[in-house]
């Protein structure tokens with residue numbers, strides 16, 4: 001046990017952590033991070049840990065980047081917070097303009113909030129109210145995809161599909177229509193269908209044929225499902241969903257909370273498949289991983305439907321568009337230009353691909369999935385995806401503990417190890433991340449073999 005009134009002791013005495021079984025948390029030693037330096041986190045004893053998951057998929061250019069630090073400090077000398085309700089401020093305006101210049105398709109309006117879940121709640125509410133205020137037949141349902149993740153508030157959970165996170169709350173959800181994205185296509189209708197390895201678009205077409213006319217929107221994480229286990233859609237799948245959605249007249253809502261800001265190798269995931277969403281949710285990387293900020297972007301057509309008496313969008317948060325966070329977000333975008341982040345990322349993506357290729361041969365490794373600068377390594381018995389470990393073995397957690405002993409912070413999704421380093425990670429640091437991941441897997445495999 002930690003000594004009385006140490007930081008760790010008081011944490012275990014007073015705090016309640018997110019997504020955490022507190023019984024396990026209290027029983028095990030915990031790291032107290034007091035500092036950071038570039039891609040490293042530093043604990044209270046001065047030990048350095050490579051930040052292999054970008055402090056939960058958010059950090060892009062490293063910790064304590066001088067430009068973001070300076071932007072926040074300069075803003076502190078002006079005003080730390082002022083409301084967006086009835087007032088405005090320069091950083092929110094400037095950032096809105098920059099986001100719209102970068103955003104895919106016809107997105108033209110920025111609505112701020114402070115977390116990814118809020119960005120998605122806002123997307124749902126905007127879409128829902130849009131149909132009420134358009135002169136078209138009413139559309140009230142959302143279509144979402146099995147195993148999706150859009151955040152932990154009740155609305156975001158309603159369109160989510162991860163049962164382990166949401167089953168306790170099922171009776172609170174609004175009804176949604178879901179399609180199963182995991183069914184491989186066997187419909188035989190398209191010329192190359194039997195070998196296309198797409199999740200069955202026929203399945204989606206069947207659901208759309210039945211419900212298309214009553215759908216307010218279709219919600220999807222573009223290119224891959226993140227929290228759902230880094231599950232990558234076949235190339236072209238997201239675009240096909242977009243095209244089918246538009247054919248049925250519903251709004252296409254993309255959740256770029258995890259994929260936005262360079263993670264897939266382009267600024268936004270939509271760019272890979274030329275997708276033009278009607279609404280887009282952003283958060284995580286928007287401030288480079290420094291401060292809580294989120295944004296929901298919508299098209300002018302949607303915005304126009306909210307003009308006039310009785311059409312107000314009644315949504316807002318106290319810290320909507322916080323100036324410090326907007327200043328950090330602007331500095332984040334400046335760094336993309338100054339450091340040519342996306343250009344310099346391409347060889348790192350290639351290095352990650354090659355490193356992962358070597359991990360394929362390791363024991364327990366049943367599958368490796370990568371898109372851009374995100375990877376998921378799925379562990380299973382006898383390297384067989386059909387033979388998952390029993391959940392209570394907590395194999396993913398065992399591996400991240402071994403990685404931690406070797407100076408690398410990872411966080412698994414069950415038995416999927418996630419590698420999602422800062423975009424700015426160096427060649428040597430990335431090599432270390434891959435090497436330690438391999439060693440940690442090897443070490444757990446040996447311990448399991450001894451049991």
Ligand SMILES: *Cc1c(COP(=O)(O)O)cnc(C)c1O
Pocket residue numbers: 114115116117118120149150151152221226227255256257258259283284
């Ligand atoms: C993390 C995440 C969210 C939720 O964002 P929070 O800021 O944690 O609320 C929503 N959608 C996706 C795809 C995410 O990865």
